Amino acid sequence: MNAIAVKNSVTLETLYEINESSEEQIKAAFSNAREGFQQLKKTTVKERVEALKKVRDVIYENREKIVDKVILETGKSRTDALVSEAMGVLDYADWLIANAPKILADEKAHTPISLMGKKSKIYHEALGVVLIIAPWNYPFNIAMVSILTALAAGNAVVFKPSEITPLNGLIEEMMSASPLLTSSVNVVYGSGITAQRLIDQRPAKIFFTGSARTGKKILSQAANYLIPVELELGGKDQMVVFDDVNIDRTVAGCLWGAMTNAGQSCTSVERVYVQRGIYQAFVDKLKEECAKLVLNAGDDGGADIGGITADFQLDIIRKQVEDARAAGASIIAGGEMLSGELPFYLPTIIENATTDMAVMSEETFGPVITVSPFTTEQEVIDESNNTEFGLSASVWSKDLVRADRVARALEVGAVSINNVMLTEGNPALPFGGTKQSGFGRVKGVEGLRGMTQSKAILVDKQSDKLEANWYPYTRAKYKLFSQFIEALFGNKGLQKWIKFAVSGIKLESESQKPRG
Known part of the structure; x- marks a missing residue:
């Protein structure tokens, strides 16, 4: 098993070593994450938000410890580390806690007049187990923002930090504030080799932040499995x-x-x-x-x-x-x-x-x-x-x-x-780029819903009435459909609604007749 030295980026002193994750460790991480997802599926957004509050409080209480560790591995100035890493995560966590229940709530959707009597809804459901691959430049901020977003949406996470700034054990320590979330976040250490092995486990979605060169490799590998990918790449x-x-x-x-x-x-x-x-x-x-x-x-x-x-x-x-x-x-x-x-x-x-x-x-x-x-x-x-x-x-x-x-x-x-x-x-604003800077968004409503899949729901009543567009098709029904379309799309004002009502009643009546 290959050892990777994690160094103090300024003095170049070796702080500790991490090992490239084995195939067995990677499979175990996904197995654990899938079990964690089964537990998350039973929870409400409100319950997950309560768990996030515990993690948020632990981050606040340990902010200086976080800063110290980030400085050792990145070489940041202390104020940079405090503001961009610790404060940035706390600010986003508060926004997520306050807004996730509303953003992820079931939505009522418009139902057209042609579907009168029915109701439409949209559910925002978790994807499953998502893979998050974070960069070395903001190792705590980008990791936690992505992980917290995934968890709020109900996903379990397999997370791979950069081998340059892995912050060994820090993410796990923060997540341990909530037993529910601890079992749902699995951290896997290693280099690009480990990332490739993780993708082969077919996560529900991949979220990658890093260089355009690496992003293209991830996209290419994910395409073989039709895994959706969000890429936040470089800028100029x-x-x-x-x-x-x-x-x-x-x-x-x-x-x-x-x-x-x-x-x-x-x-x-x-x-x-x-x-x-x-x-x-x-x-x-x-x-x-x-x-x-x-x-x-x-x-x-x-x-x-x-x-x-x-x-x-x-x-x-x-x-x-x-x-x-x-x-x-x-x-x-x-x-x-x-x-x-x-x-x-x-x-x-x-x-x-x-x-x-x-x-x-x-x-x-x-x-x-x-x-x-x-x-x-x-x-x-x-x-x-x-x-x-x-x-x-x-x-x-x-x-x-x-x-x-x-x-x-x-x-x-x-x-x-x-x-x-x-x-x-501003945590409420989406973040992401165009062209070679990638696609997809994190943060804001768009970023949170990017961690979900929409499910369309249409509700009709139980009755003995048949739908007009169901069989049997007859010449009489065809003629009535033509009149219905003309009434609905070819007229305006009061005339439209009168003709619509008349043609609709005739069409519904014709539709109840059995095939002769």
């Missing part, structure tokens, strides 16, 4: 800045949006487009404020930016910046490692980058932004949409009508206006 998020903004505030938003979690977020700002009237003033302020950022990890809350979690990601960042420099781009801030051997990459600002450079066309996933000037609204829309990604964006302008117009024109799944990465901060 744009920030569009018009010349009527407050420069100080907008620069502050830009820096946080680009550098939070050392830029290791799929929705980090990576491309900044600034209208020419304020371009130079904006760049000057951006460079000035960038120089003030504090890099550290294992801090007490005073550092702005932590380290780069994965060594292969550091290689990507360095290569993109060096290639841009060699191709003629101007590195006006950063562009190198912090002195020493620790994995800290200086916040980097690049001018004169072109679309043929990887730093403009590929996801960087690091503390790096490109800044480009634009003149007209249509120009910046066309330029910022010129990417294979479409996750999220931000638009900055005092003119909210213009900002809304541009937001509608951007080919992305979410837009923050005069703020940055804030759509993720």
